[in-house]
Amino acid sequence: MSANTITLTIDGMKVESVPGRSLLLVAKEAGVDIPTLCYHDDLKPEGQCRLCMVEIGEPGRTRLVNSCTYPVEPNLQVETRSEKVLQARRLVLELLLARCPKASRIQELAKEYGVYESRFKTDDPDELCILCGLCVRTCREVVGVSAISMANRTPGKQVATPFLEESEACIGCGSCVFICPTNVIEYAEKDGVRTVWGRRFELQPCNVCGSYIAPRAQLEHWARLTGDPVESFFVCRDCR
Amino acid sequence: MPKMQSVAQLAEYRKELQARRDPNQTQVLVCGGAGCLALGSAEVAAAFREELDRRGLQAKVALKSTGCQGLCARGVRVLLRPQEISYQNLTALNAAEIVEETLVKGKILDRFCYQDGDGSLKAHKSKIPFYQGQQPVVLRRLDVIDPESLDDYLAEGGYEGLSQALSGMTPEQVLDAVERSGLRGRSGGGFPTGRKWRFCRQAAGEPKFIICNGSEGDPGAYLDRAVMEGDPHAILEGMIIGAYAIGAAQGHIYVGHEYPLAVARLRRAADQARELGLLGEGILGASFSFDIKVHRGAGAYICGEETSLMNFLEGGIGEPRNRPPYPAQQGLFGQPTIINNVETWANVPVILSQGAEKFAAVGVEASKGTKVFSLAGAVNYAGLLEVPMGMPLKQVVFDLAGGLKDGGRFKALLTSGPGGGVLPAPALDLPVTFESFQEAGGNLGSGSMVVMDEGCCMVDVARYFANFSYEESCGKCTPCREGTKQMLEILDAIIRGEGTEEQLGLLEDLAAVMTGASICGLGQSAPNPVLSTLRHFRGEYEAHVREKKCPALVCRPLLKYTVDPETCTGCLACVRECPTGAITGEYQEPQEIDQELCVKCGMCHEVCKFEAIKVE
Numbered sequence: 097m098s099a100n101t102i103t104l105t106i107d108g109m110k111v112e113s114v115p116g117r118s119l120l121l122v123a124k125e126a127g128v129d130i131p132t133l134c135y136h137d138d139l140k141p142e143g144q145c146r147l148c149m150v151e152i153g154e155p156g157r158t159r160l161v162n163s164c165t166y167p168v169e170p171n172l173q174v175e176t177r178s179e180k181v182l183q184a185r186r187l188v189l190e191l192l193l194a195r196c197p198k199a200s201r202i203q204e205l206a207k208e209y210g211v212y213e214s215r216f217k218t219d220d221p222d223e224l225c226i227l228c229g230l231c232v233r234t235c236r237e238v239v240g241v242s243a244i245s246m247a248n249r250t251p252g253k254q255v256a257t258p259f260l261e262e263s264e265a266c267i268g269c270g271s272c273v274f275i276c277p278t279n280v281i282e283y284a285e286k287d288g289v290r291t292v293w294g295r296r297f298e299l300q301p302c303n304v305c306g307s308y309i310a311p312r313a314q315l316e317h318w319a320r321l322t323g324d325p326v327e328s329f330f331v332c333r334d335c336r
Numbered sequence: 337m338p339k340m341q342s343v344a345q346l347a348e349y350r351k352e353l354q355a356r357r358d359p360n361q362t363q364v365l366v367c368g369g370a371g372c373l374a375l376g377s378a379e380v381a382a383a384f385r386e387e388l389d390r391r392g393l394q395a396k397v398a399l400k401s402t403g404c405q406g407l408c409a410r411g412v413r414v415l416l417r418p419q420e421i422s423y424q425n426l427t428a429l430n431a432a433e434i435v436e437e438t439l440v441k442g443k444i445l446d447r448f449c450y451q452d453g454d455g456s457l458k459a460h461k462s463k464i465p466f467y468q469g470q471q472p473v474v475l476r477r478l479d480v481i482d483p484e485s486l487d488d489y490l491a492e493g494g495y496e497g498l499s500q501a502l503s504g505m506t507p508e509q510v511l512d513a514v515e516r517s518g519l520r521g522r523s524g525g526g527f528p529t530g531r532k533w534r535f536c537r538q539a540a541g542e543p544k545f546i547i548c549n550g551s552e553g554d555p556g557a558y559l560d561r562a563v564m565e566g567d568p569h570a571i572l573e574g575m576i577i578g579a580y581a582i583g584a585a586q587g588h589i590y591v592g593h594e595y596p597l598a599v600a601r602l603r604r605a606a607d608q609a610r611e612l613g614l615l616g617e618g619i620l621g622a623s624f625s626f627d628i629k630v631h632r633g634a635g636a637y638i639c640g641e642e643t644s645l646m647n648f649l650e651g652g653i654g655e656p657r658n659r660p661p662y663p664a665q666q667g668l669f670g671q672p673t674i675i676n677n678v679e680t681w682a683n684v685p686v687i688l689s690q691g692a693e694k695f696a697a698v699g700v701e702a703s704k705g706t707k708v709f710s711l712a713g714a715v716n717y718a719g720l721l722e723v724p725m726g727m728p729l730k731q732v733v734f735d736l737a738g739g740l741k742d743g744g745r746f747k748a749l750l751t752s753g754p755g756g757g758v759l760p761a762p763a764l765d766l767p768v769t770f771e772s773f774q775e776a777g778g779n780l781g782s783g784s785m786v787v788m789d790e791g792c793c794m795v796d797v798a799r800y801f802a803n804f805s806y807e808e809s810c811g812k813c814t815p816c817r818e819g820t821k822q823m824l825e826i827l828d829a830i831i832r833g834e835g836t837e838e839q840l841g842l843l844e845d846l847a848a849v850m851t852g853a854s855i856c857g858l859g860q861s862a863p864n865p866v867l868s869t870l871r872h873f874r875g876e877y878e879a880h881v882r883e884k885k886c887p888a889l890v891c892r893p894l895l896k897y898t899v900d901p902e903t904c905t906g907c908l909a910c911v912r913e914c915p916t917g918a919i920t921g922e923y924q925e926p927q928e929i930d931q932e933l934c935v936k937c938g939m940c941h942e943v944c945k946f947e948a949i950k951v952e
Contacts, residue, residue, distance in 0.1 A: 191818035253811035
């Protein structure tokens with residue numbers, strides 16, 4: 097045991113870890129799965145969905161924290177399926193089920209926790225966006241262009257391009273579409289044109305085989321990042 | 337104005353200022369607080385100026401516009417010194433008469449005097465119960481200084497605290513004094529100030545930052561505003577002392593968007609302090625440098641939450657961060673940061689100038705010092721007041737504020753707005769402390785207190801704050817974003833007469849998770865008004881849900897207006913007022929209200945001279 101190892105208790109089990117890692121990851125490695133909606137290994141955890149709440153502290157003096165950002169501490173006592181935790185998870189899912197009754201990911205998770213219907217009111221039964229923010233964070237942290245962001249406070253909160261207009265920063269890469277857990281982002285490809293977030297992107301065909309590589313705008317973005325001439329990206333992976 | 341190179345030089349300058357002032361000089365101090373400004377205090381001051389000039393008295397009589405003089409329900413107020421006469425309900429038209437009768441002839445003008453419940457008139461400030469019962473510390477200079485004059489501040493003992501701190505005290509000793517004083521945060525959290533400072537001092541990382549949270553978002557709270565507008569240097573002095581104690585080089589004051597005058601006053605005060613060498617490099621000749629920047633917010637309540645505030649200052653979106661890490665370890669720009677409320681900062685110089693023991697001698701065991709309240713609602717004398725911790729709430733409401741107005745009966749006290757709770761009548765026996773309010777389900781919080789009488793509906797009050805929380809919720813986390821919306825939906829349904837018993841239980845389930853699982857204080861405390869009204873006034877909710885009635889006769893969809901055929905004279909006054917033509921009948925015969933057409937506006941009830949319109 098290295099000098100830098102600490103011990104904590106998760107669901108009655110003694111677990112070791114280096115300090116500073118999140119409860120979520122340490123628990124996962126110990127075989128304890130905690131559900132998440134807004135967590136992704138490649139993104140900085142934001143603690144938005146509140147599904148990953150766990151109960152920490154001495155009995156009688158506990159509180160709920162979100163495991164995706166809470167750092168492990170020596171001698172921490174953690175319960176991941178206590179009554180209080182389950183109550184919170186169920187209600188969060190019940191709220192999301194009211195917001196997006198047709199979102200299959202939510203329906204799945206809710207069923208797992210015994211929530212089959214919601215006592216809360218639904219505004220738009222076709223709403224699919226659970227406002228998890230994965231698309232926004234992906235665009236900011238992985239793609240690096242921040243073409244979309246969260247707009248407004250709670251009344252009318254939505255993922256949007258600036259002023260709901262075509263985003264000049266968008267490169268049409270579709271990473272947001274890929275990462276979305278409820279498939280809500282509109283995306284279409286037809287006749288060499290990809291449409292996403294209301295903007296049309298010309299797809300660049302491969303110089304060799306002719307199949308489409310990516311939107312030209314995306315290749316131009318790569319060219320800006322690497323400093324290479326954009327034409328060097330006009331050959332697809334298979335033909336290289 | 338030369339820069340002060342030492343504590344001694346500043347003391348010398350202060351002594352000169354005080355020597356030049358005649359304590360017996362006649363002064364006309366016109367209240368320039370928010371309420372009085374709205375009532376025309378600038379015109380009142382101008383009228384006094386004109387009259388004094390006309391009589392050639394401008395050299396003999398000092399005229400100033402001060403900060404808030406506290407008894408806001410009777411503005412515009414004027415304090416006359418040295419007699420300490422406090423006149424109220426003034427307009428510009430009264431200035432000439434007051435100069436003539438009171439200043440020149442020494443006569444008291446009855447109609448500008450405070451009137452007690454038994455009809456007796458009180459002219460002198462020390463005899464007015466509202467002022468008599470107070471122990472002003474944070475508010476002590478507000479009615480006597482010109483907020484734009486550094487000389488006034490200095491002459492009233494300003495920067496003595498800082499001088500103490502920089503007269504041979506180490507930062508550690510300053511921190512120790514704040515710890516020993518027992519000062520607890522005045523924003524609502526009540527966290528021991530000294531302890532928070534110690535965490536920050538111990539945290540690794542340079543530079544460290546100091547922040548003053550001047551957002552004061554709670555509707556009804558305006559005490560921080562009064563201090564920022566009326567005694568801005570007090571805040572600066574507190575922050576400079578704090579910076580010295582924890583080793584910070586930069587300070588930021590965040591002022592709510594709604595307070596442009598406070599922004600201007602604080603910036604001006606900072607400029608004045610800089611000029612005198614109290615901000616900037618080498619303060620008072622010590623090897624300690626610190627400066628302050630004043631920021632104006634953009635109007636979001638959530639930015640009063642400390643981590644959202646920091647995100648705002650960093651140029652980001654006003655949304656909270658997850659904690660840990662806490663600001664004392666990683667705050668503004670990831671650096672160790674102390675963030676305190678305006679009232680907290682204003683108390684700091686007092687601890688240093690008086691000494692920690694003297695400060696701790698006021699108040700009770702776990703709640704030291706004084707607390708400022710903005711008291712409003714169904715009381716006779718609403719306004720800003722400051723009382724020692726431990727004073728019975730009953731004394732504040734009935735002695736200082738003159739009890740319920742218009743013969744009303746006390747129903748509840750709303751504390752601290754959207755995150756606070758209601759306290760029912762038994763709570764009047766509680767002392768004003770952090771603990772007692774918390775146990776009773778209220779919250780000392782921001783200091784806003786609204787007294788409610790029988791004419792207030794508790795469901796309506798809960799709905800008002802549920803709507804506020806819904807509009808101000810940032811929307812980052814599910815429990816608060818979806819929860820505030822659903823809470824409002826349920827309350828609206830109850831008020832419309834569509835509520836069910838199950839929904840009361842649903843409110844409680846929702847509240848439990850919002851409190852436990854929201855990222856920040858807004859979501860965690862948004863259910864409080866709902867929970868506390870349910871706890872203390874469940875019968876009222878049940879009446880709305882079971883009988884579809886509003887006992888307080890407030891919730892319009894549940895009201896029913898009818899004409900009493902016994903008393904109706906058929907004068908048709910109500911018929912003329914009715915916007916939907918719902919009232920019909922022959923002239924001089926009893927009228928009838930068609931319930932289908934009636935929109936419950938209540939105009940008929942208002943205009944009927946015979947009390948023939950019944951509402952239930």
